[in-house]
Amino acid sequence: MRRREFLGYTAAALAAGVEFGRSTAAVAEAQSARSEGSSSRGRFVHPGILQTRAELEFMKSMVLARKEPWFGKWTEMLALPLSSLSFVPSPVTHIFRGANGLQKNGDDELHASVDAANSHVLQWYVTGDRAHAEKTAEILDAWSRTLWNFGGNDGKLIAGWTGAALCNSAEILRATYPEWGAEREERFKRMMTEVYLPLDVDFFPEANGNWDAAIMQTLAAIAVFTEDHALFEKVVTHYKFGQKNSGITKYVFPTGQCEESVRDMGHTQLGLGYFALTALVCWHQGVDLFGLADNRLALGFEYTSKYMLGEAVPYFGDIATKGRGSFSDFYEVAYQHYRYVKGLDMPYTEQAVLKAREHAKTTLTQYRGAEPSAAPAKAAAPQIPAAALPGASLNAVQAPANAKRIAPGDSIQTALDALHQAGGGSLFLAAGYYELAQPLRIPSGVTMSGAGRGTIISLEPTLSGACLVAAELDLHDVVLREFIVEGGTQHLPQPDPNEDRRVHATYRAASRGGVHLIADRQGQMQRMRLERLTVRNCTLSAVDLQGVAEVSIAQCDLCDSGGRVAPGPGNHNPLRLTHCQRVLIRGSRLDGSLAGAGLRAISVDTIKVERCEAARNWKSGLSFFNCEHVTVSESLLEGNDENGIDLIRDQRQMKIDAGEGNILRLNGAEAASREDYAGR
Known part of the structure; x- marks a missing residue:
């Protein structure tokens, strides 16, 4: 133009x-x-x-x-x-x-x-x-x-x-x-x-x-x-x-x-x-x-x-x-x-x-x-500074000294399975694009890390479903850090990303998700850590954890995900937690949901959200449904189309640090209550 x-x-x-x-x-x-x-x-x-x-x-x-x-x-x-x-x-x-x-x-x-x-x-x-x-x-x-x-x-x-x-x-x-x-x-x-x-x-x-x-x-x-x-x-x-x-x-x-x-x-x-x-x-x-x-x-x-x-x-x-x-x-x-x-x-x-x-x-x-x-x-x-941004690091990250190293073209699944057979260990993915012919099954006892933003994992463009899933229902002791999970069908940046966003936001878009670790009962999975992970452009939830106890999500960028695909708007989010226990979300970005909230927590016992940003979401920034022991502190909750924080049904022992640390502003619910609100 x-x-x-x-x-x-x-x-x-x-x-x-x-x-x-x-x-x-x-x-x-x-x-x-x-x-x-x-x-x-x-x-x-x-x-x-x-x-x-x-x-x-x-x-x-x-x-x-x-x-x-x-x-x-x-x-x-x-x-x-x-x-x-x-x-x-x-x-x-x-x-x-x-x-x-x-x-x-x-x-x-x-x-x-x-x-x-x-x-x-x-x-x-x-x-x-x-x-x-x-x-x-x-x-x-x-x-x-x-x-x-x-x-x-x-x-x-x-x-x-x-x-x-x-x-x-x-x-x-x-x-x-x-x-x-x-x-x-x-x-x-x-x-x-x-x-x-x-x-x-x-x-x-x-x-x-x-x-x-x-x-x-x-x-x-x-x-x-x-x-x-x-x-x-x-x-x-x-x-x-x-x-x-x-x-x-x-x-x-x-x-x-x-x-x-x-x-x-x-x-x-x-x-x-x-x-x-x-x-x-x-x-x-x-x-x-x-x-x-x-x-x-x-x-x-x-x-x-x-x-x-x-x-x-x-x-x-x-x-x-x-x-x-x-x-x-x-x-x-x-x-x-x-x-x-x-x-x-x-x-x-x-x-x-x-x-x-x-x-x-x-x-x-x-x-x-x-x-x-x-x-x-x-x-x-x-x-x-760039180092303060959540998500996979902008600058290249070096492989840990004790990690098994693989490069694009190598099978990530084969390497993970070998580590599992050996009783666990660390896997490092060198910079490059890893296209998966099937979802990556994560076993217990492994740490999988990448080189920062240079390491990108994605399903083949024709596939649906989550990119990373649990290899076992009693999954435990898993660490994922320093790589990008790409939910879109193209991993290269487009001249106008808004065009891709429009496609992702439709109910007919391909159903593609990021990290989905789903158990059958509460506490069946244990000790999951996501650190400096970027998960983006998913029509399903970017990260979906169900039945997991001891969850740590630190410095992650979970953005532009959660669309209108079945079962419809509101059911997919940048971060979705169901029947989890003892969850800490710190220093993370939960932004730009296509048709949901930045975080949707359902029946979670003890959840802390600290120093996070939940902004520009189609629904609320943070949504808590039947949760207990909830704390939100020092977080920025702005520009969401509904509320900064949405409390649904019975919230017990909820603590909002709004007076001191949280910033809630310019969210749509504020506009709806104003006399001059018009035309939304």
Whole structure:
């Protein structure tokens, strides 16, 4: 997808500039008037989409005073053909764009008009030349009279890209040029509410997160322009709680890695940028979305900027190299808001801003304000070492001295059986891909380890069922560590992992699981340890333990598993425990269940969950059903579509360390209880 660099939305950087030009007291006053993620039902601020009047005045003063970099970028803008009064819009009735920009009709013409409208409305504001106001009105009216709909694979996306910028131009024109008139204004409003709004009002969370980020920006702009409080509340709620890839904690993970970081850097920058622009519109209306989840968006910008600048970052999956080092012009708004308004240190984003300014020659993102008078209050993005990530280690792990070593092509089952015959022992799997013609039967008394993320075990693509199973019902003393169990049918990373996720989430997907150790009675299996194991992309449960006593799960990454295959949603999870005893889950990641909870524990006696993350699950983060002696402490439970912790039926001696160590936030049940909850 080609990145659109048009003036309409990138001019939003001007909005931050005036905040910097104001006094510290004024900025503090503005912040105090905003509550994090909650909205006011008072009057809308106009103009108040990408720029307020005060911000426009600041920009105007800098240009007229020939201050740099404002004046230089202003001059560049004036040199563009679309900035000329000779520009003529070319509206079409039906805009169409297929996947990846193919089979286009009207797309380029609309974007040219968006750029031109923004340029002329700013020229009108700065120079007072009525010809530019009329040119803006001409462009808006040409499309308002003509456009009927958007079609094709990318129709919703094109509307998301362009609607906010058009509303911003119209917002400025309405506030400063009475001659625009009620008739032309009403035609424009009808285009927004009858063409743009019906297409995007239900969002599109099934797509990668950059789609809904752009859609949210346009819906927020329409809400402001038309003074639609219900629509504005819907956007705020979706930003916080949106399902699949939509909400802020769905898109930016606690490490700063983004949902599209494994795809490419171009789309990742789009997603972050539109989340920032949506937050900017809401900020102008008294709602602070920038601060959600401890400034999570700032964390995403810092992480991405650091990686784009060539430095190493911790990551899950396979972080993309495509687009690395090619800086888009989306950094400015986030940087200036977090650095100057919130007083956060954004060292990598600052470098990215400078890189983007070198290349974004046709935009106004280069506008910036005064330097802060005080040092930043705190760092926005703590540096997380790769060694702290749960799951199989990123760096190669060496074989234990006493381990039998095998390589890809050797039979793992033969080696395990030999160890069992010898009374137990240790087996090391060298780095490589191990494809199994049948499930691997794990015997008692063995430790099986790998070289970290370089060791991948998977069933043949045509097979169903679990990848690792118990060789005996009274299995005991087993350790599994430092390798990946791949539940998907392809072990190589796909260009767009969201496509695979959609397939895995259907009820018709192949039934494939990870580690399933299942006994016939409680306590029949004993002493199972899973350490630094990654199990992913399973339609069945990633790890399913039944009837096991003494379970230790430490630093494991159990993610993107638990789909809709029979017997249906909710019955498969990243981690499922049934009739187990004395379970400790520590430092693990139970994320991204396709149709279940991160952990589902049924009839478990004594279970402790410590320092874990259960996030972005289709149901709850942690679900306990008829369990006894349950403790949850120091865990992050966020962005789940239901509850952070779900207690079902009789929970005896349950202890939730919510007051001190646990963080429960932005889970769907919280949205459902809010007055402004809408449209899920």
